[in-house]
Amino acid sequence: MTKKERFAFVISYFEQHAPNAETELMYDNPYQLLVAVILSAQCTDKRVNMTTPAIFERYPDVEALSTATFDELFPLIRSISYPNNKTKHLIGMAQMVIDDFHGDIPSTVPELIKLPGVGRKTANVITSVVHHQPNMAVDTHVFRVSARIGLTTNAKTPLQTELQLLKYIPKEKVHVAHHWLILHGRYICVARNPKCGECGLRPACKYYQQITKAQ
DNA sequence: ATCCCGAGGG
DNA sequence: CCCTCTGGAT
Structure with a gap:
C-alpha cells in the first residue's frame, strides 16, 4: 500500500465514521479558546x-486577565499541570495582547508564537479553529497515531509530523483531519494497549500489520 | 509507572 | 538535541 493509498483510506474511513468526542475544550470566543x-x-x-x-x-x-496578579490567578489553576508556568504564561500572554496587539488575539502563527505560553501547536489550533487556516496542530495524539498508522515515516519532531501530514491531506480537510486524529488517539489508538479490535483503520495500519505478523 | 490537545530554556 | 516544569487519572 502506497502512502497516497494509505491517506486515501484513512480520510475515506473517517468521512464515513467520524469519531465523536465525549469531552472537549469548552470556550465561547477566541480569548477563551486561547486560555x-x-x-x-x-x-x-x-x-x-x-x-x-x-x-x-x-x-x-x-484586558481583565492582563490586570490579574499571580496570587489571584494561581489558586484557580493550582490543580492542573504546571500551574506556576501556566499562571505566568496567561498573565504575560494577556499583557502582550493588550500592549502589542491592541487587545486583539493575533490571527497568524508567527504572531501567536510570540505570546508567552503559545508554541507552534497552540498557534496552529487557534488559526485552524478560529480562522480556518489549513494548519495542522500536532499534539501527542496526532504524533503517535500518525506514526502508528504509517501516515508519517521516521518523524522525530511534531514539526516533521506536521509537514508530512500537510503534504498528503487536502487543504480543505486539514482542520477536520486534525480533529479525527485527536479523537481517534484519545479513544481508540490510545498510547497504552491501543484498541485495535475496535479500529476500522486496520486494513491501512502499519502497526496492526506488524503486531499480527508477529503472531 | 505512564500518560494527558506543550512550552521555554540550555 | 536535551532538560525542566508538575497534577491528576489509570
Whole structure:
C-alpha cells in the first residue's frame, strides 16, 4: 500500500465514521479558546474544563486577565499541570495582547508564537479553529497515531509530523483531519494497549500489520 | 509507572 | 538535541 493509498483510506474511513468526542475544550470566543489551549498542555480536556469557568467569570476578557496578579490567578489553576508556568504564561500572554496587539488575539502563527505560553501547536489550533487556516496542530495524539498508522515515516519532531501530514491531506480537510486524529488517539489508538479490535483503520495500519505478523 | 490537545530554556 | 516544569487519572 502506497502512502497516497494509505491517506486515501484513512480520510475515506473517517468521512464515513467520524469519531465523536465525549469531552472537549469548552470556550465561547477566541480569548477563551486561547486560555483553554494554553492550559491544556500535558493535561486532559476534562480537567481543563473544571478550571476554566471560574477563570472566565473572574477574567471575562483579555484586558481583565492582563490586570490579574499571580496570587489571584494561581489558586484557580493550582490543580492542573504546571500551574506556576501556566499562571505566568496567561498573565504575560494577556499583557502582550493588550500592549502589542491592541487587545486583539493575533490571527497568524508567527504572531501567536510570540505570546508567552503559545508554541507552534497552540498557534496552529487557534488559526485552524478560529480562522480556518489549513494548519495542522500536532499534539501527542496526532504524533503517535500518525506514526502508528504509517501516515508519517521516521518523524522525530511534531514539526516533521506536521509537514508530512500537510503534504498528503487536502487543504480543505486539514482542520477536520486534525480533529479525527485527536479523537481517534484519545479513544481508540490510545498510547497504552491501543484498541485495535475496535479500529476500522486496520486494513491501512502499519502497526496492526506488524503486531499480527508477529503472531 | 505512564500518560494527558506543550512550552521555554540550555 | 536535551532538560525542566508538575497534577491528576489509570
